[in-house]
Amino acid sequence: MKVMTIVNAVNDALDIKLGDDRNVIVYGEDVGVEGGVFRVTENLQKKYGVERVFDSPLAEDGIMGTAVGMAVAGLRPVVEMQFSGFAYPAFNQIISHASRMRNRSRGKYTTPIVVRMPYGGGINALEHHSESMEAIYGHIPGLKVVIPSTPHDAKGLMIAAIESNDTVIFMEPKRIYRAIKQEVSEDKFSIPIGKAKVLSKGSDVTVVAYGAMIREVQKAMIMAKNAGISVELIDLRTIYPIDRETIAESVKKTGRVITVVESPGSFSVASEISQIANEEAFVYLEAPPKRVTGFDTIVPLPKGEHHYIISPEKIFYEIERTVKF
Amino acid sequence: MKVMTIVNAVNDALDIKLGDDRNVIVYGEDVGVEGGVFRVTENLQKKYGVERVFDSPLAEDGIMGTAVGMAVAGLRPVVEMQFSGFAYPAFNQIISHASRMRNRSRGKYTTPIVVRMPYGGGINALEHHSESMEAIYGHIPGLKVVIPSTPHDAKGLMIAAIESNDTVIFMEPKRIYRAIKQEVSEDKFSIPIGKAKVLSKGSDVTVVAYGAMIREVQKAMIMAKNAGISVELIDLRTIYPIDRETIAESVKKTGRVITVVESPGSFSVASEISQIANEEAFVYLEAPPKRVTGFDTIVPLPKGEHHYIISPEKIFYEIERTVKF
């Protein structure tokens, strides 16, 4: 066991997979010499050489397109989009090829690609550096979309992502890249993609969240506890394929569900979770499925970001209202 | 009044706006000489000249980016993406600039752009020619997303879109491009963006749909009528900003809501409508808000498309189940 941040954990996972599979290739903007602007790929080029870990030209479409080609030819590329806000030039390759090659070729060709991208707000960044567009990826057939919330999960999910023969969009909550430290096994282990995790058992209300929002919900849960409210917290971990079962089971028990996401609320993961509750647990619902989300606005620049960011108080406020409904 | 198809109606709207505003510029792949692969821009180049209606290079990113530049400089570009499945190279310009320039420049610069794109399945097309990705655009702050279902609406909404100072994604249901004929006024008129329309009053269940699905719902409504079920049909017309009020009012009355969309169901417009029903009319709900959608798969090639396409029977089946819930 070793104390790791999410940065360390992802780095460790990449290290392990680079070590045990010669087909794993890591590239992207500044991931080689520099080790990534967040240092997630630090030291990997030194250890595995410039052929396996390298800087690409500043060309996201090209990064993604070459990854599709490499993957079809048998490699397992793990590419980095420097920020999720800069992944859009790669969108065509993601939606038109990476997610479709398997289906298009009736399984003859697969695209075992991991697309890493730091996402989310709360780091006082410039425009385009704070967005959370996971719902868009979730809506694209053929993709898996994974978001860890802890170092342990980041490592296990990253290993699973690299070992998956499907394309995985691996979104890293940069706000907690270094904020959470945890003892993580140095061995190779993986966590199944598509399985949510019940982080806390509770009886009054189910809260579904993921990524950096988990920590905020946990803060809100202290307030809830003081108010005598028992919260069941589910860490979704995978946006798609979504774990209906875990959500359904919990909502059937609590009769109430709140989803907390950083993104704009309309057409968000929160809307989806609510609808799953409708479909799976309607007769159990004692209050409307609730969403706590960002506004349907652009994430403001740092001086305005506090307005946008979801506070523990806001989460607690909605928990209380939902429980009192 | 004149009998028009949606193709005619959009053409007429473009004609009127080209006629009354010198700043309107129409361009895209094959929209000039050819008049568009669906003939939506037919004759416009002849009438308004090659400077105002013209063929662009095969470069969607460039089409969209130049439109942003033109718009900031004072023009009102109406660009065509030949199919919505080929709009993804323009995605970065849409999400990073067109939708943001106004907010970024604190209102100093606006981007009155209309992005026309035929979308949707049911025309026995090659891959990428049948998709419905409106939810993705709906999730992007700063965009308006419009989908007409009749020639009359197509004309009025297109005129409103061109006159709007915001960027409008105007998605045209190509399956009914020529299938629906309707008397439409030859005068200039506009229909407000953001307002849904109640197409049929009913009391047992609310069905929300748009685009080519309206006609399918109407077929299902005949079956429903035979089964003694009274359906209230809402044509959403605008995906964003969404008309909560009209939905809320109807669901409060009927207590039941079904949304019919062609896209994959997860993270779809249907999930959003259900959540709006939860938020606005929870205590009135007598059955779980339901979605009738495409599968979370890639639209199959023509020989498999009948599996994917939503039939009136399927809609009726879900109406009946919801009413009997």
Add this chain to the structure above:
Amino acid sequence: MFEKYNPLDNNMLQVIDNDGKIINKEFFPNLSDDQIVKAYRDMLFARTADLMIVSYQRQGRIFTYPPNYGQEAIAGAIGANLKDDDWLVPAFREMGAYLAKGATLKELFLYFMGYEDGSLFKNAKNIFPMSVPIASQLTHAVGVAYELKYNKKDNVVLTVVGDGGTSEGDFHEALNIAGVWKGPVVFVVQNNQYGISTPVSVQTASKNIAVKSIAYGIKGIKVDGNDYFAMYKAINESITIAKKENMPVLIEALTYRKGAHTTSDDPTKYRTKEEEESWEEKDPLLRLKKYLISNKLFTEKEEEKLISQYKKEIDRQFIEAENYPKYPLDDVFKYLYEDMPADLLIQKNNHEKFLKWKENFVKN
């Protein structure tokens, strides 16, 4: 070759003239008479199939199809040069190359009839499915080249795009990255002078397309795409250089799309009869046939016989394709992921439940 045909001078590699006469011995490719005859027969087969497909389409027996008519020398030369383990990353207008790689007509028919199964190319090695989003395939080829280089394979990847496709950002990113990464990749631009209705003059103001290689530090050459020998030679040398020097090459193959863009297109809307006619004598099959006949390698009679034989074969495969089993519901779901997610299974099951209900409903 690349020095002599410097695209900056707008020179074009040509080996035979419109009468099939050799006008450029130096670059006549190293091909036996048998190989040349085979090349012609392959092109003839492709053309015969192409024309038949257009008429199948008119009969409503297949959906939209992009004719290859007039461009067969390019696909032919590609197909003749690629080894089994070489990769082909196609666009969608190079049937001859598919067939040479081992795809069957039947599969192509299935594809245009609307079955994904038509993209499987069961017995063909190292060939990508057709790529519909213009130019998006080019970066795939660069990724494949990376793998070939990484694993020190003695193979090449060849990819194809149209003149219209050169306007896309993908074209730039692919060629630019290829220039930096190096690797055995050959880019062939089929410059058929139109992207649907849009002439190449609307696509770019560069002197020609081959010259764009300069922007990427790779080699480039403009070739008469209707001259089989020139195309064969250019591709052959490019493959050699690409493999030996890990040097990407851009080939502009100048040709003309004699047919419509697709079966839903009407070219009379945007080009003149005169223009179309001016290309008749440059027809790639005509020119090669003239060469063969004047060298006593082939006769019109043989051609007639071949065509009727090909027609039978093509029809046989077409009818096989028409009798292909129905598209099962399962096939909509089962190829998206290695393991079908629970959500998809639920959706499938629900749909099957509905289908059962529907059977009853329709009965009543």
Add this chain to the structure above:
Amino acid sequence: MFEKYNPLDNNMLQVIDNDGKIINKEFFPNLSDDQIVKAYRDMLFARTADLMIVSYQRQGRIFTYPPNYGQEAIAGAIGANLKDDDWLVPAFREMGAYLAKGATLKELFLYFMGYEDGSLFKNAKNIFPMSVPIASQLTHAVGVAYELKYNKKDNVVLTVVGDGGTSEGDFHEALNIAGVWKGPVVFVVQNNQYGISTPVSVQTASKNIAVKSIAYGIKGIKVDGNDYFAMYKAINESITIAKKENMPVLIEALTYRKGAHTTSDDPTKYRTKEEEESWEEKDPLLRLKKYLISNKLFTEKEEEKLISQYKKEIDRQFIEAENYPKYPLDDVFKYLYEDMPADLLIQKNNHEKFLKWKENFVKN
């Protein structure tokens, strides 16, 4: 100029050497002594501000900032050439050009402090906000050029991008479309040899960046970006040609980013001291100052005085920016659409309700 400095020959336009001596009279720009002194003072102001911003950042008083250090001649020459009604479509590392167009330092401070208001440039005409997604601004400039041509305006649009940005598809689409549409647009590539940690050799294998103009049928030239006179001359002539002939021009300005990529970057990770030092004598301010001093137009004393005067002015504006009013909740919502949609209003109202609740909650 474009013939003499053909990028194919890898020639570079230079007017003064490292000692500030004129080595190329032919291309010495038509500038009065006063204009030259003003140019130097503007560059000095920009550099002084730049260095102060970096130290403000270290003090935690602003957020991430991309230093211009070492590249001031390019922005200076741009700024000096653009008229009020000309358009500037910037990237984010050309402060001098912003200021020349009428943006204030205070606004730039606000931007880097995290206010969108800092992008408003209240009194500056025809300048786009900074563009963070690399290279995405280039097509905007082409659209602006379309408008200028369409309305027969006698103006130009100039846009800026980095060497890294030339790898993006946007670069290609912008220059290619500009070549086809023509129009008065000048593209300036600030080739500072790095995109964050990535050297330009990883971005492209082309001989230089100016040579990429050939791929688009537009004019191109490579210029010493640390030579104010060369930059002025190149931009001036390019603007003339762009306006007169509707001919787009690509200028590669060769320079060196003496500072870090941004204040969060540490260049020692990826470049050597020797390399950094080798650029010291090529510093654009140093060279221009040598010219001025040897021509008796300026003294070190004046410089000292100016710097201390500038520092006061910069600090004044900085403190003004620091005292800028709080960012109201309304500002998050009100600029997205011309009329606020009902949904946004509801979201704002709900949030305000929560804030009221929170006040109480925090009290208890």
